[in-house]
Amino acid sequence: MNQHPTNWYFPLLAVATVGSSLIPTWQPAQAQLIPDNTLEEESSVVVPIEALKEEIQGGAVRGANLFHSFLEFNVDPGSSVYFANPAGIQHILTRVTGDQATDIWGRLGVNGNANLWLINPNGINFGPDASLDVRGSFVASTAEGIELGQQGVFSATNPQNSQLLTVQPTALFENAFAANQAQINSQADLAVAPEQTFEK
Numbered sequence: 001m002n003q004h005p006t007n008w009y010f011p012l013l014a015v016a017t018v019g020s021s022l023i024p025t026w027q028p029a030q031a032q033l034i035p036d037n038t039l040e041e042e043s044s045v046v047v048p049i050e051a052l053k054e055e056i057q058g059g060a061v062r063g064a065n066l067f068h069s070f071l072e073f074n075v076d077p078g079s080s081v082y083f084a085n086p087a088g089i090q091h092i093l094t095r096v097t098g099d100q101a102t103d104i105w106g107r108l109g110v111n112g113n114a115n116l117w118l119i120n121p122n123g124i125n126f127g128p129d130a131s132l133d134v135r136g137s138f139v140a141s142t143a144e145g146i147e148l149g150q151q152g153v154f155s156a157t158n159p160q161n162s163q164l165l166t167v168q169p170t171a172l173f174e175n176a177f178a179a180n181q182a183q184i185n186s187q188a189d190l191a192v193a194p195e196q197t198f199e200k
Contacts (some may be wrong), residue, residue, distance in 0.1 A: 002041065004099065009031045014163045015162060017068040018158060022196065031054070032073070032074050033046045033054065033070065033072070033073060033074070033158075034070060034071040034072040034073075034098075035058075035068075035069065035070055035071070036069050036071040036097050036098070036159070037057065038069045038097060038160065038162075039060050039067065039069050039126065039164075041070075042058065042059060042061075042195065043058060043059075043069070044056055044058045044059050044066075044069065045058035046055070046066045048116040049082075051141065052076075052078055052079040052080060052082050052106075053080040053082070054077055054079070054080070055081075055082050055083070055084055056082070056083045056084060057084045059092075059125070061086065061163050062090065062164045062165060062166045063165075063166030063167070064088060064089060064090040064091060064166070064168070065089070065090075065091045065093060065148075065164075065165070065166060065168075066083075066085075066086065066089045066091070066092045066093070066165070067093050067094075067154060067164050068083070068092065068093070068094040068095070068100065069094075069095050069097060069159060070095070070096050070097070070098070071096070071097060071098040072098050072100055073094070073096045073102045073118075073120065073133060074075075074098065074103045074104070074105075074147065075103070075104045075106040075107070075108055075130075076104060076105055077088035077104055077105040077106055077127065078106055078129075079104070079106040079107070080106055080107040080108075080109065080133075081107070081108055081109070081179070082108075082109040082110060082133070082161065083109070083110045083111065083114075083116065083145075084111055084112075085110050085111050085112025085114045089107060089112070089114050089170075090114055090136075091108075091114060091115050091117065091148055091159065091168065091169055092110060092114050092115070092116050093117045093154050093169060094116070094117060094119070095119050095120070095145075095146075095154060095155070095156040095159070096119070096120035096121075096122070096123075096156060097116075097156050097157075097159050098180065099122060100122055101120060101122045101123035101124065101125055101182065102120045102122075102123070102124045102125065103125045103127065104124065104125065104127065104130045105127035105129060105130055106122035106129070106130065106131075106132070107130075107131045107132070107133055107194055108131075108132055108133070108134070109132065109133030109134060110133070110134050110135065113135045113136050114136050115134075115136035115137040115138070115139070116134050116137075116138050116179050117139045117146055117169060118138075118139070118140045118141070118184075119140075119141045119142070119143050119144075119145065119146060119156050119172070120142060120156065121142050121143070121144050121156050121182055122142070122182050123142055123182035123183055123184065123185070124140050124141075124142065124184045124187065125185045125186075125189055126184075126186040126187060126188045126190060127183075128187040128188055129188065130186075130187070130188040130190065131188065131190070132190050138182060141171075141172050141184070142182040142183065142184060143155045143156075144156055144158075144170045145157070145158075145162070146181070147169065147171070147172065148163060148167040148168075148169055148170070149164040149165070149167035149168070149169070149170055150165055151163065151165055152167070153163050154169075163170075167197065171174050172176045
């Protein structure tokens with residue numbers, strides 16, 4: 001499988017910055033956290049915690065992996081969205097199966113130490129005030145899926161044929177024949193915790 005071309009790999013304590021001359025003139029979408037029905041009874045649940053803060057609970061647990069699936073995933077300016085991190089979970093794998101890009105204009109975090117994977121083949125935009133509160137590693141990608149060893153793929157473009165496995169995620173999957181030209185755009189300085197990696 002090929003590494004998706006819009007993924008860049010950063011060393012420890014990495015910071016990603018995009019110069020202002022390269023920044024597109026996109027605007028934040030209406031904030032939406034809409035789970036899809038692809039995980040059926042194990043669907044994600046969005047719970048308001050306090051004003052301008054929501055926690056994503058539920059999802060499908062397989063060993064140390066927690067799978068979430070959304071039709072739309074956006075974070076409003078000034079708001080915070082955190083993933084719950086149940087005991088024993090090391091990887092939170094999140095896909096967007098709808099046809100809209102993801103706009104992160106507020107804070108995205110994990111209530112624990114798990115690694116966070118976020119894939120949206122339609123693109124991911126980080127606004128100027130976007131921030132991360134992730135103590136594990138963070139991967140944001142326009143790849144079509146996340147490989148789970150040699151056995152399966154957690155796919156955003158073909159969710160009905162995805163495998164939810166206990167295998168540690170290993171790589172990002174791209175269909176070499178896809179016409180997807182989506183990008184990751186960032187107006188923010190983003191970083192993760194010491195001794196963790198930030199890939200986008």
